Amino acid sequence: MPRIETAGLHDLPGAYRTCLLAGDTGKDASALYRDPDLLGHVYVGPYITHGTGTQLVVVDEEGSAGYLLSADDTLRFEEWAEDIWWPPLRERYLMLDDGSPDAEMIRLIHEPPRTPVEVARDFPAHLHVDLQERARGTGLGRTLIERLLAELRGRNVTGVHLGVDADNPNAIGFYEHLGFREVDREPGGLLMGLRLDR
Numbered sequence: 001m002p003r004i005e006t007a008g009l010h011d012l013p014g015a016y017r018t019c020l021l022a023g024d025t026g027k028d029a030s031a032l033y034r035d036p037d038l039l040g041h042v043y044v045g046p047y048i049t050h051g052t053g054t055q056l057v058v059v060d061e062e063g064s065a066g067y068l069l070s071a072d073d074t075l076r077f078e079e080w081a082e083d084i085w086w087p088p089l090r091e092r093y094l095m096l097d098d099g100s101p102d103a104e105m106i107r108l109i110h111e112p113p114r115t116p117v118e119v120a121r122d123f124p125a126h127l128h129v130d131l132q133e134r135a136r137g138t139g140l141g142r143t144l145i146e147r148l149l150a151e152l153r154g155r156n157v158t159g160v161h162l163g164v165d166a167d168n169p170n171a172i173g174f175y176e177h178l179g180f181r182e183v184d185r186e187p188g189g190l191l192m193g194l195r196l197d198r
């Protein structure tokens with residue numbers, strides 16, 4: 001049976017692997033990237049390393065199978081990443097102009113999108129969640145989100161948001177079922193938010 005645990009630094013390799021295996025709109029992105037760590041550097045590493053908010057991993061007999069990673073204060077988290085997380089990665093990865101998925105991830109390292117202030121004001125926390133194929137359809141996604149929402153309420157966080165690929169109607173429907181609504185658009189996707197103080 002899969003179990004949910006609090007993430008620690010020892011979970012970084014497994015969480016990076018999960019990010020890659022779900023990195024193509026929920027499908028395996030291993031064949032898309034020359035550097036298998038790029039997705040994890042953007043979507044996993046800063047959360048487990050910085051350790052603010054709720055950081056959860058799903059583990060089973062095969063190892064890491066999923067995660068939910070979050071930050072209670074998005075704007076403060078983005079400031080920390082700009083000061084601490086991105087600079088050494090920018091030194092390692094020079095910008096590419098070959099149109100590859102690697103180039104797109106490297107561009108995000110050099111030019112990470114900033115959350116609109118009005119979104120962060122109403123929905124200050126944000127989250128990333130991914131499950132490997134073997135962990136889907138088990139209710140774990142809902143369980144992870146519900147645990148996060150309970151913990152955010154316990155910390156008096158007033159709202160949470162996340163980004164969703166516009167070409168992923170299943171994910172959009174899943175979050176709508178949990179009460180999330182579209183609050184903004186971004187290139188290639190939309191931001192969905194849920195108020196927690198109502």
